[in-house]
Amino acid sequence: MAKGKIVKAAGAISLATTFSRILGYIKDMILAKYFGATGLSDVFFVAFRIPNLLRELFAEGSMSSAVVPVLKEAQVKQGQEETKKIVKSLFTFIIVIVGIITLLGIIFSPLIVKLIAPGFIQNPEKFDLTVLLTRIMFPFLLFISLAALTMGTLNTNNIFFVPALAPCFLNIAIIILVTGLSSFFFNPIVSVAVGVTLGGLLQWLVQAPQFYKNGFSFGFTAFHPALKKIIILVIPTTVAMAVNQINIFVSTIIASFLPDGSVTYLYYSMRLIQLPIGVFGVAVGMAVLPTLAQHVAEGNKTQLTKDFTFSLKFLFFLTIPSTIGLIMLKEPIVNTLFQRGAFDITATINTAQALLFYSLGILGTVGSRTITATFYSLHDTKTPVICATVGMLTNIAISILLMHTMKHNGLALAYSVAATVQFLMLSIFIKGKITEISFFAIIPSLMKSTVAAIVSVGIAKLICDIDSSLWLHSEKMLLKFLWLGTSIVIAILFYFLICYLLKHEELGYILKKLRRRL
Secondary structure: OHHHHHHHHHHHHHHHHHHHHHHHHHHHHHHHHHHOOOHHHHHHHHHHHHHHHHHHHHOHHHHHHHHHHHHHHHHHHOOHHHHHHHHHHHHHHHHHHHHHHHHHHHHOHHHHHHHHOHHHOOOHHHHHHHHHHHHHHOHHHHHHHHHHHHHHHHHHOOOOHHHHHOOHHHHHHHHHHHHHHHHHOOOOHHHHHHHHHHHHHHHHHOOHHHHHHOOOOOOOOOOOHHHHHHHHHHHHHHHHHHHHHHHHHHHHHHHOOOOOOHHHHHHHHHHHHHHHHHHHHHHHHHHHHHHHHHHHHHOOHHHHHHHHHHHHHHHHHHHHHHHHHHHHOHHHHHHHHHOOOOOOHHHHHHHHHHHHHHHOOHHHHHHHHHHHHHHHHOOOOOHHHHHHHHHHHHHHHHHHHHHHHHOHHHHHHHHHHHHHHHHHHHHHHHHHHOOOOOHHHHHHHHHHHHHHHHHHHHHHHHHHHHHHHHHHOOOOHHHHHHHHHHHHHHHHHHHHHHHHHOOOHHHHHHHHHHHHHO
């Protein structure tokens, strides 16, 4: 059954992504301890956003979205052997094209940094260090592109856990380089950049055994006709990804003119909202894409509609409690994860404020990913570009409007408003394309999730407020982890209990599957 396949795949991706996010937060805790919220940390986060943007454009985002539908269609209509030929052709294309882009990026890093962080030009030392880190991290783009090809191929064959687990090795590499080898570099921040590049290489290599086990291999071959189809799909997909990333880069450019620490506040708060976005939003989007692509290849529009509606309801069931949790528990979360060493109470307060405004856009962001995956399964990559462009323009306008009055908080709010606008537009367009979809059918599930989340997180908030002074200081880290962790576990238990009493459909489906398995 398609629902079971989606839930199983989403569960595997969520589990692996959770491991990666935990390691990611450990990495961020280490970075916060070593570098705090200073001009030095700003340098790294700006430099990393440059190859990270290109990763979104040419690797994980656009490649997965364009490759999976084409490979799934080839599997259904032409067989596995033809699929293997397409993969080899893609490997050849990546080595040549992305390799050239990487070399150009290394050469023109000074120009790129001038464009992305013009505020750094006034400080030559800060600018030169950003250029150096950018050059060190540019090969990350090639490695992560190969990792994305491997991931898309495995996803097409319904293998999700190993590809989703691969990003863990990026975090592991950074942790080892910073804690064990940073003293060997002339500037400790350079160790982070080296860790990024090494982590990208590992992220590709750890998927290789599963890749070969399923009959695929890396090798050079001639141009395959399907590659043209993928490129045609990739172009508008890449534009859509570019537009989405511009939202983040607008914040970076504006924040470079704000007081020191602004880029870092936005980075850490963005990292926190990436937990529900990555664990739930990306997981459901990745899990549903092969299934919807198969329905399209088979011409089964009825099942396509049912699985789309179920996926969106299931996504909000998972995401709403974490969204409300980040809003209501923002200070304890930021304090527990980051406040130590150079990261002081001022950094905690400013990061928590940004987290509040970023959290308002979580539902719009995760919802957009699932609807966009549906458009990609229909081989429509143009509509998401239109919606993303409107979202980008909204973000730029509101960012400029609020930057002077709300500082970095205004940039976070602008991002959330833009994400919501983009989601609403995508909803309208997908309804026009698949008229059978009824968004009103989602409302009962949405309301039950919201009520259950507010009550359960409210209980966690009361527990944390028993000793509110605990969240003002940098000491007692173990106690804070236990206190906050216990509060969150209690909130999760109450959430599922309330959803059970409200007869929540998605929880009922999960319990039904568990009973069958047991």
